[in-house]
Amino acid sequence: MKTYHPLRELTLARLREFLREPEAVFWTFGFPLMLAVGLGIAFRDRPIEIVRVDVQQAERAQDVVAQLSSRNDVVVALHGEAECRERLRTGKSALVVVPGDPVTFVFDPSRPESALARARVDDILQRAAGRHDPVRTADARVTEPGSRYIDFLVPGLLGMNLMGGSMWGVGFAIVDMRVKKLLKRLAATPMTRTNFLWSLAGSRLLFMLPEVAVILGTGMLLFGMPIRGSWMAILTLAILGAVSFAGLGMLAACRAQRIETVSGLMNFIMVPMWLLSGIFFSSERFPALLQPLVQALPLTQLNDALRAVILEGAPLASQGWRVLGLVAWGAVPFTLALRWFRWN
């Protein structure tokens, strides 16, 4: 007679359900891949930012156009006053130059490309008028792998995906089974709670491996992102992150009776982290007042630790506090979820 292991069978059931759901597979693997490729292309190799400048029709306008056209980092066009304003307002140009004395720059200073265009155009016009710079300067451009935006982005996407995958994967599965009264039916068998909850966490860990491979693989192969730390350290962090967020997902789902309820709860937990935890830009940009909160979030800890290991080659031991933080963020919700769990 065959032997049957409940933990293995429960985990297998989760894996089969997941792999037989094409949408779930896409959102877990395809979506982060597309996001990484899309953002990577958007932020890739921008040697010089080209600014679009309009010159307003006026006396001596042709001279200004000629001076600006000599540069390859400025695209210049000549238009009437009304059209210039319209193009500026709709973002087709960054700056309007009104020739005369003084030469007037019309622009919105809060638009970074407008500020850049103003400085650049002013510089060109001053030099053309014969200005001499008293200090000699030289540029050294930083473009080596490891310090570009895409290098910063990929570990953040990995963290975001570990969070989303674990929370949705575990939270939805639980509430779906509760809605179907399958949880109640399982509670009527000798199945142990521990096996049930571990099967959810375990199946998450198995899904996580290809996720990590897809995201880091894209970064390495497509963008030449370096992996400076050890793979063991990266994998350990990924496991910690996946289990930790699985605990939060269980907590969100432990009593919810409807899919809508658990969706709301999980968004309530995840949206602040999408904003604050440094996925797309560094979390250090937030004001000092917010920093204690920002740094306490599990996704901040995961992202910062992943970046330190992947980009700086930091050993896992140097990330002790972040690791401890992740363990706490997993253990406390898991314990609460176990206590409050509702089977029917």
Added chain:
Amino acid sequence: MTAAGTAAPAVRCRALTKHYPSKTGLVHAVNGLDLEILGGECFGLLGPNGAGKTTTIEILEGLLAPTSGDVEVLGRQWGRHDDDLRQRLGISLQETRFQDKLSVLEVLTLFRSFYRRGLEPSDVAALVGLSEKASAWVGRLSGGQRQRLAVACALVGDPDLLFLDEPTTGLDPQSRRQLWEIIRAFGRKGRTILLTTHYMDEAERLCNRVAIVDRGRVIALGSPADLITSMGGAHVIEFACASGTAIEPAALAALPSVRDVVAGAGDTALTVSEPHVAVPALLGLLQAHHVELLRLTTRHVSLEDVFMHLTGRHLRDEDVSPA
């Protein structure tokens, strides 16, 4: 039916109550219910929606805690021998939706893995007639097939005691007969079954004994035959007369072999022990009073009649709020 050597009752509960708070006050879903189910018998809890059948069976299954009362299942108690009990019980809830994207065999294997001993999943699939669907996804099964899968999940641990909560509700006649055969086959092995139903014919065909439950209490207990006999006659004559004409109930009650008279709006029902005596007497009486007969039927007494006799309501009345 053999009692499988168990003299002690398989299920015993005494003074069972379950109260729920609700918007309109306290709901007494179960209100002082006593039961004793013997080992090896098929026992039916019969009653209308909201009578407290599901609440009762879920307390016995250890899924709900009673407000008060004693419960003993297979000589053990919930809260003290839970794992031991769960290993020996097979349960089919009123509605369970298994994972749509798992196959019949995968679901059965999953449930099998929870039990220390049990049947082979493929054998159970054959037992409930799902061998051909063994590799089909649950989402592709018909209602009857799903219900058979639910019963198969209850059987896969080879239980001593089987709980079935409305196993055939909503199924077509053929699916119902298939399930009855599965339940009978389990009973033939000498195992104990407790099922709830609001179908009379189901209880009459399957159960050794039934308890009629109404408003959270047992209002009648016995074998279907005993309960029917308790009505005083085994047959019912129903007839209707042309409007404006009627016969005094007292005159009907005086007819030979008539045990009971229920005069309805148009129809009149007589409970009789010997229809071949009662029918000619009735026809003679109608003729003597020049009453025109519109319709006359005779049939066997059913549990429905017993329920109506006891409560004055129909079993299938839907106006009772579910518990």
